[in-house]
Amino acid sequence: MKNFQTKLSYYAKLIVKVGINVQKGEPLVISSPIEGIEFTRLLAKHAYEAGASEVHVNWNDEVLTRLKYENAPMEIFENYPLWHAEGLEDYAKRGAGFISISAQDPELLKGIDSKKIAAANKSSSMALRKWRNYTMNDLNSWCVMSIPTKNWAKRVFPNVSEEEALEKLWDAVFKATRMDSKDPVKAWEEHLDTLQEKVIFLNEKKFKSLHYTAKNGTDLVVELPEGHIWAGGGGDNAKETYFVANMPTEEVFTMPHKNGVNGIVYSTKPLNYSGSLIDDFSITFKDGKVVDFKAKVGEGVLKDLLDIDEGAKHLGEVALVPYSSPISQSNIVFLNTLFDENASCHFAFGKAYPTNIEGGENMSDEELEKSGVNNSLTHVDFMVGSADLSIVGKTHNGENIQIFKDGEWSI
Template identity: 75%
Template sequence: MENLEKTLDGYAKLCVEVGINLQKGQPLVINSPIEGLEFVRLVAKHAYALGAKQVHVNWNDEALTKMKYENAPMEVFENFPKWYADGLEEFAEDGAGFLSIYSEDPELLKEIDPKKIAAHNKSSSMTLKEFRKYTMNDINAWCVVSIPTKGWAKRVFSHVSEDEAMKKLWEAIFKATRMDLENPVKSWEDHLKNLEEKVKFLNEKRFKKLYYRSSNGTDLEVELPEGHIWAGGGGKNSKGVYFVANMPTEEVFTMPLKTGVNGVVYSTKPLNYGGNLIDNFKLTFKNGKVVDFEAEQGYEVLKDLLALDEGAKHLGEVALVPYDSPISQSNIIFLNTLFDENASCHFALGKAYPTNIEGGEKMTDEELEKAGVNDSLTHVDFMVGSKDLSIIGKTKGGEKVQIFENGNWDLLGILIYQILTLI
């Protein structure tokens, strides 16, 4: 690929300077597949150039992961190592930034006993619960990015050679992260400002309920809690440093009231969950809880996900993404949540971000529960956006506003509102 080396170096720099926004003296922890060796070295180079205290890398290898699932006994998956969680907590307490490179083969564990996968997901979530408070509460800067791996690339571009698939996926990632533009950093600054305008509009309206309708059968009412906060683009960590948690990102998001979701919602893209695909599924909610579900593919995996704990049956995130977002316009199904969620409106089953409610990052678990904030060991995004999705917001005073029409922001309506607020 022409200029790959130069663009890759720029991408690594973007991850450190814009994603994590690494500060002098700050440690950086990277989670990466072994196929990302050269990229990680570039990230480390830029991190040290900014004055990083140290760069620590946790490597993973899909071949070894699959081998483990095929051969290790169940007790291995039921007992996640505490020393690993302790190490992450130690880095978090030292103010580290956390960069995760998410590039797994979406069907790596397709033939594996789903009970082993469910056991691992539960034990890892329980053991890492304390560490995840540092990221879920934005105490530490964190960022999720992707690079192509052979397994993932061939799943996305199965009709071409492995080399061609890698090339195509690199091109798609660079386009989605604005690395194909002349000045990626400036482009990101403009993009983040655009998202902030949407966030401001939603936070000023203080919608009480959102109504989702689509011709695929989606008919859902989502109540939002008192004091909910919309966010999008980036945020600030506990030291006031601005960072961007997802690259790419096209969403603005908040939390639903734990008990305030009613109706039916249909998925519109496959969900890659723990090396397995869940596709064409339907969830039925009553008083916030999933009371029925169907899935054409991955039914048992979805069943185990919902059974992880009580919170996994409730929603923790409501996210708005236009149907004509750049990632959606690529017409690529990435089979990777980082990308697919930024091509589609989505929800998340499981834990809500405490930062999505006023004072939430300082609340106790009991206070969050009382405020209607969902808690869980998991947080799994799934896509529901479609080209004819309609979303209507209703304020506490009964005013109804068309937020999304035909899958996209009703920009005219938002513009009129903004003009009226200036008069």
């Protein structure tokens, strides 16, 4: 138990020092499930030791969330509480960092009226739009990470006891975040350097398009806008403080041209979207827009996602992850996008990160649109990587370069 407690404290310190990288005098806002109270207190302890001026916690409780969806009228889900949105925006203006603990039960909202879920997603996206500009433009440091919870652990490991499921998931989380290394901080530094090597190569090539093919039927051409920027690992906020937005992270990513995606792509892992699963689905694109889709599980939920707004029917992110990533090699389907997206090449429906195009963080919405940058109220990743995935990059002078072969980097 002592060893676990020591590791838990070190994990919290890793998130504070490497992930969010709290600076002296800055506030920190943490979103946490109530089951994570012990770990959240450790985050706060290390944040104050690092010089944080204040640690504010927004708690969420799955039991209360489920009760709300079962009993509250539709108008509640159509109207996101403005006090909460304005509070987050106020903290952002004061230079706060934001840690989000992603640990939701994948089936929390199973059987709930999908119209309520869709209304809640849309109203929250609209209300939080100004606040998300601070994070999606990297004006403030932000970090999405996770800790196991009982319900989530049982979904991932349904054939063992609750105690064993929690233990197994903790072990998987620690391995995914390199906490099993002798020196996790050094391991992260080396890992981030490796990702940066890929970023540099891709940015030097300035590819015109990427062609995805796989035996499952995927055959998709993704055009990239002029001036696109690949990123990966970590980056600098507006104060030039380096932070790592996702822990774990195995990806390098950029944006597609919103009108330049054509063909069909098949999912390779389940997508946990707001407490509902979407699985075994395919998406067909023409001139960047979804023109057809099918799903064996959660097709109605997928439809609601794509109907949030016009931008939700276009892609906002292209991310490359080798099939041999540690998370993929664990052979665990986490049913949590933070982990599953780092086991697989993936795309994202919806809003693109303005930082993925030259000068994007200073462009108006009209300028971004003109440059082929997708805008939307949502941003949802879905996984498409496989052991036989091929990705060929085409340069502006017509040269074809194999980027991925059999699911692995070939550069």
